[in-house]
Amino acid sequence: MAAPKNSRKYDLVLVGASGYTGSLTAEYIVNYLPDDLKWVIVGRSEEKLESLAAVIKGMGAQRLQPAVEVVSFGDREEFHRLINSAKVCVTYWRIGEMVVEACAENSTDYIDCAGDTYLWHGFNKRYHEKAVTNEAALIQSCGIFTGPQDLLTWVAVRELVKRRSAKTKEVILSVIEASFVASAGSVESFIHQKGRGPEAVQASRDPWALSPVRGVSSSASTNLFGIRHDSTLGLLANSATGAPQDRAVIHKTWGLLQGTDKSYGDRFQYNEFDKVTSTKLAKRYLPPLSAGPDVEKTRDSPVKMEAVAVAEPGSGEKKKKKKKK
DSSP, X not given: OOOOGGGOSEEEEEETTTSHHHHHHHHHHHHHSOTTOOXXXXXXXXXXXXXXXXXXXXXXXXXXXXXXXXXXXXOHHHHHHHHTTEEEEXXXXXXXXXXXXXXXXXXXXXXXXXXXXXXXXXXXXXXXXHHHHTTOOEEOOOSTTTHHHHHHHHHHHHHHXXXXXXXXXXEEEEXXXXXXXXXXHHHHHHHHHHTXXXXXXXXXXXXXXXXXXXXXXXXXXXXXXXXXXXXXXXXXXXXXXXXXXXXXXXXXXXXXXXXXXXXXXTTOEEEEEEETTOOOEXXXXXXXXXXXXXXXXXXXXXXXXXXXXXXXXTSSSXXXXXXXX
């Protein structure tokens, strides 16, 4: 039985803490989360975890230091005990399903930055209802590859409601500049996805694969050359490599909000493009496992996007609202 959240030992458990993304997450926690946060770093290598703990202590000796737990991911009972001891679990994709299952069963909120639509389609079918029953949030793809788009969509939709009392028919997002350098885990995940059969690949491109309810048929409204012109955003190219993943995640957000006072609109759809004059860079290489791009270069990686929310016909005042990120 899941322990009440207000009585749990930890506020947060960071699983896979000694990897590249895990280490960056730990650094963020030290710099931005409350000093009295009760947290634990978890992994398979005690040596790596202790090394990370020493770095964390050097960054913020005045704050509450994390506990260190070495776990065997093959021991289901031990792992569930750990997850049941925390309010929130932040993790990475490689051990995915056992963490999702443990969080759904133990009422622990789950966060990752994985972008595998097909994998999460299966997770949602198996664990969504259990998570709803146990009041556990399952939050995926909240890293740099999809998080900004999901957030910018939310802001554009809310701005349209605020200024025009209108529901949104479509959000059009333009990627102006984005330099994404993948970690080893991201590249490994990408290779894992490409190794699947054509049926799985096709399913992963379903715009509504992750949404609890299906929406309207999606259309990018481009010409024969894959180009679309928007009066606000200019010329747009249907070449954004992350668009299928981003669309599925953003449509999931739409689906979860349907029937609430934060609903985007019954006929909502999301479309993402590269700006034709874009200096967008897509750099990917395969560093050693648990490694990644230079941290300082990553901090300075530019991300520039624009989006417009287009009102549903007959909903409020028909006007676009532009937001920048």
